[in-house]
Amino acid sequence: xxxxxxxxxxxxxxxxxxxxxxxxxxxxxxxxxxxxxxxxxxxxxxxxxxxxxxxxxxxxxxxxxxxxxxxxxxxxxxxxxxxxxxxxx
Amino acid sequence: xxxxxxxxxxxxxxxxxxxxxxxxxxxxxxxxxxxxxxxxxxxxxxxxxxxxxxxxxxxxxxxxxxxxxxxxxxxxxxxxxxxxxxxxxxxxxxxxxxxxxxxxxxxxxxxxxxxxxxxxxxxxxxxxxxxxxxxxxxxxxxxxxxxxxxxxxxxxxxxxxxxxxxxxxxxxxxxxxxxxxxxxxxxxxxxxxxxxxxxxxxxxxxxxxxxxxxxxxxxxxxxxxxxxxxxxxxxxxxxxxxxxxxxxxxxxxxxxxxxxxxxxxxxxxxxxxxxxxxxxxxxxxxxxxxxxxxxxxxxxxxxxxxxxxxxxxxxxxxxxxxxxxxxxxxxxxxxxxxxxxxxxxxxxxxxxxxxxxxxxxxxxxxxxxxxxxxxxxxxxxxxxxxxxxxxxxxxxxxxxxxxxxxxxxxxxxxxxxxxxxxxxxxxxxxxxxxxxxxxxxxxxxxxxxxx
Numbered sequence: 001x002x003x004x005x006x007x008x009x010x011x012x013x014x015x016x017x018x019x020x021x022x023x024x025x026x027x028x029x030x031x032x033x034x035x036x037x038x039x040x041x042x043x044x045x046x047x048x049x050x051x052x053x054x055x056x057x058x059x060x061x062x063x064x065x066x067x068x069x070x071x072x073x074x075x076x077x078x079x080x081x082x083x084x085x086x087x088x089x
Numbered sequence: 090x091x092x093x094x095x096x097x098x099x100x101x102x103x104x105x106x107x108x109x110x111x112x113x114x115x116x117x118x119x120x121x122x123x124x125x126x127x128x129x130x131x132x133x134x135x136x137x138x139x140x141x142x143x144x145x146x147x148x149x150x151x152x153x154x155x156x157x158x159x160x161x162x163x164x165x166x167x168x169x170x171x172x173x174x175x176x177x178x179x180x181x182x183x184x185x186x187x188x189x190x191x192x193x194x195x196x197x198x199x200x201x202x203x204x205x206x207x208x209x210x211x212x213x214x215x216x217x218x219x220x221x222x223x224x225x226x227x228x229x230x231x232x233x234x235x236x237x238x239x240x241x242x243x244x245x246x247x248x249x250x251x252x253x254x255x256x257x258x259x260x261x262x263x264x265x266x267x268x269x270x271x272x273x274x275x276x277x278x279x280x281x282x283x284x285x286x287x288x289x290x291x292x293x294x295x296x297x298x299x300x301x302x303x304x305x306x307x308x309x310x311x312x313x314x315x316x317x318x319x320x321x322x323x324x325x326x327x328x329x330x331x332x333x334x335x336x337x338x339x340x341x342x343x344x345x346x347x348x349x350x351x352x353x354x355x356x357x358x359x360x361x362x363x364x365x366x367x368x369x370x371x372x373x374x375x376x377x378x379x380x381x382x383x384x385x386x387x388x389x390x391x392x393x394x395x396x397x398x399x400x401x402x403x404x405x406x407x408x409x410x411x412x413x414x415x416x417x418x419x420x421x422x423x424x425x426x427x428x429x430x431x432x433x434x435x436x437x438x439x440x441x442x443x444x445x446x447x448x449x450x451x452x453x454x455x456x457x458x459x460x461x462x463x464x465x466x467x468x469x470x471x472x473x474x475x476x477x478x479x480x481x482x483x484x485x486x487x488x489x490x491x492x493x494x495x496x497x498x499x500x501x502x503x504x505x506x507x508x509x510x511x512x513x514x515x516x517x518x519x520x521x522x523x524x525x526x527x528x529x530x531x532x533x534x535x536x537x538x539x540x
Contacts (some may be wrong), residue, residue, distance in 0.1 A: 004096055034093055045093045057155050076100065078157035080092075085344045086337045087095040 001050045001057065002031075002080040005064065009073025011042040018071065019044070022063050027054040042073065047080065099341075103158060106310035107372040108338060110345050111365055112162040113149045114201075114286035115142050116293035116301040116358060123173040127180045130173055131187040138165060138191035138200075141300055144353060146196040152348045158341055160349075163197045166291035166303075171205030171218040181221035182228065189229035201291035203234040206281070209243040210530070219252050226271035227263035233289035239279035239476040241483045245531035250473050253277050254465030254525070258492060261461065265494035268502045272491040273456060277472045279479035279486050284359045285415040290452075290487055301358035302350040303415065306342030307365040308334075309374045312398075316380045327381060328401045335362060335405025343410045361415025362406035363451055364398070366426035368509035374398075374419050375428035375438075386429055387438030395419060396449035416485060418451025424504065424511035425456055433512045440514050448478050453487040458502040458511040461494045468492065470521035481534050 007019060016035065023030060023046075032047040050060060061077045068075035102108035122133035146163045153160040170184050185203055192200035203225055205215050222234050238253070239245035257272055264271030276290040283294020286303035293301075315334045316327060339362045350357035366374045375386035378394045399418040406413050421443065423429050432438035440457065447453040453475050459468075472488045479486030493502045496513045503510035 004092075006096060006100055008100075043097075045096055047092075058151075061154060074104075076157050079155050082156040082158065082341060082344060083092055083095045083099055086099060086340045087092075 001052055003048055003050060003057070003060070004078055004080050004083060005046040005048060006076045006078075007042065007044040007068070007073055009042055011037055011040065012071065015042055015071065015073060016044065018067060019046070019064070019075070022067055023048060026060055026063060027051050028060060102308070102311045105371075106308065106314050107367070107369060108158070108308045108311050108341070110153065110158055110160040110304060110342055111307040112164050112286050112288070112305040113145070113160050113346065113349055114164040114166050114291055114303045114305065115145050115355065116166045116284070116297055116303060117141055117168075118293055118297060118299050119168040119170075120172070120295070125174060127173065127175045127183055131183040134167075134184060135187040135191045138167065138188070139194050142195040142197065148352045149349055152345055152352065156345060158345060160345065162199070164286070164288060164291065165192060165195070165197050165200040166286070166293045167200065167202035168293050168295065169204040169206055170202060171215050172295070174214055176214065176217050178217070178221040178224055181218055182224060185221070185225035185229050185232055189232045192231040197231070199231050199233055199288045201233040201235070201288050202293060203232050204236060204292040206237045207246050207249045208237050208240040208279070210246060211249055219249070219256055222256055222275065223259040223263050223271065226260050226274050233274045233291070235276040235278055235281065235290045235292060237278045237281035238472065239480045239531070241280060241480050242533055244533040245279065245473065245476045245480055247473065247531055248528040250469050250476065251525050251528050253472050254467070254469035257468050257490070258465050261492045261494050268496075268504060269461070269491050269493045270504050270508070273489065273504060273508055275489065277488045279476035280484060282415055282485055286361050287363060287365065287416060289489065297358070298356060300355050302346060302353065302355050303358040303361065304342050304346030304349075305361045305363060305365070305415065306338055307363060308338045309364040309366050309377055310371045311338060312364060313371070313373070313377045313380050316377065324397065328397055331398060331401035332405035335402045336409045338362060339406045339409035339413070357412070359412045359414030360406070360410040362402060362413065362417050363415065364402060364419040366420065366422065366429070367507055368425055368427050370427060373426045373428040374421060375426050375432060379428060385432040385435060385437040387432045387442045391442065392445050392449055395421070395446050399450055416451045420452055420455060421446055421450050422456035422489075424458065424502070424509040425507065426509075430509065430511060433514060440516055444474065447475060447486060448482060452485060453479070455487065455489050456508065456511060457490045458496070458513045459490050459492050459516050460497050460513055461492050462497070463492045463516060464520075464522065466520070466522035466525040467516065469525045473525070477531075
């Protein structure tokens with residue numbers, strides 16, 4: 001299952017490291033990543049592949065939300081399908 | 090990757106523009122529950138609903154979490170209860186309470202279908218049912234009621250229309266402690282649709298399957314934002330943008346609806362894309378009209394702007410989903426839209442202008458507070474007018490007015506939450522009673538010679 005992770009928040013040291021660490025711990029593979037600073041906000045988008053035999057979606061979502069709360073940024077995890085469906089005919 | 094632009098656009102819609110799935114409504118047929126013994130029948134009703142809808146809330150929340158779009162309301166609609174045989178208010182109350190208890194048991198906030206279809210005539214059973222509605226609405230919390238009074242094929246049942254005024258006033262009186270809130274849970278329809286997922290008018294039509302999932306998507310904020318950058322655009326360019334935006338919103342709803350239906354093992358019915366405002370800032374249909382260039386909703390030009398909006402929304406929605414149904418268009422519930430409330434307070438939006446706007450919006454006179462001393466015949470006459478607009482123009486119309494007990498024009502009724510607050514509107518004080526007292530049945534309109 002593929003999902004898109006969106007991280008938006010005030011820039012600080014180690015955001016990418018900490019997100020990647022959670023993904024690593026849950027055996028989630030990063031397939032693509034893009035990151036930029038938009039109007040002083042750190043904005044990172046990741047395309048990841050979740051190995052459903054090892055991690056379920058909820059587990060990943062909960063872990064990332066908890067991390068977001070801890071470091072004060074918004075982290076959303078959404079199945080990739082939603083974006084394809086909405087924007088392609 | 091190109092997809093990232095789409096991701097950010099979607100996130101923007103979700104976080105700033107209130108894009109959400111407004112409701113996932115499970116329709117349940119109760120035809121096999123109705124028997125001669127109302128005690129046994131109401132027990133069967135409770136058992137069937139609690140069995141079929143047991144997992145609705147859990148599954149809908151799971152799907153919403155996975156796609157990152159919240160499904161705000163989980164609701165139930167059932168076969169019009171007036172089809173059950175009962176003969177007294179006490180007996181109908183058994184059904185009302187069975188529905189209310191079942192809704193509470195499965196954790197949904199509203200259950201619709203305490204309804205009757207009397208567009209051509211009332212049975213004995215229907216007549217006692219109408220008498221029971223005020224009690225049902227005042228003695229339950231999550232129950233919604235509706236009556237279909239007319240259709241393009243059969244005309245308008247004016248005998249039933251005559252009964253509406255006193256019935257609505259009684260509901261207002263019985264729920265006077267909550268500013269006559271009971272009336273906000275009742276809708277008088279013409280050309281009611283059988284698969285509408287939105288409340289208070291949802292019921293599971295008799296031509297529907299055993300069990301079905303219908304989805305209602307909203308998003309006035311998304312449309313408003315899309316139009317904000319178009320100061321110099323012509324009307325057709327605006328219509329095109331609305332259509333494209335409606336397409337995106339509908340696709341999100343289609344995906345979520347199908348997934349909920351798959352996981353529950355229940356067929357997907359229809360998707361209803363209706364711009365349904367909430368009192369939240371930026372979640373307003375009236376504000377879209379303002380962005381189009383009207384100083385306030387209700388100014389001259391409002392009917393034209395709303396007509397274009399409703400039509401463009403329908404076009405975008407139809408392209409995006411295999412089964413678009415329900416009401417699909419734009420709702421104009423006064424108390425639930427903060428810019429409409431402001432327009433009413435400024436004196437720009439009047440009852441008569443609202444009536445004109447209902448000839449092109451997707452439903453009708455919705456969530457309008459009127460003075461508590463409005464005569465019953467005047468309320469019936471409002472319903473007759475609205476039904477006539479629907480019947481002649483072959484569209485759904487509805488009336489949900491709240492004659493707030495003890496309040497007069499200029500006061501403000503506040504029901505809180507999604508229902509919002511509304512200034513009590515002035516109404517025409519001239520008498521309609523002799524017309525309403527005639528009763529009878531208004532003949533079906535001719536379908537050619539359209540001028």
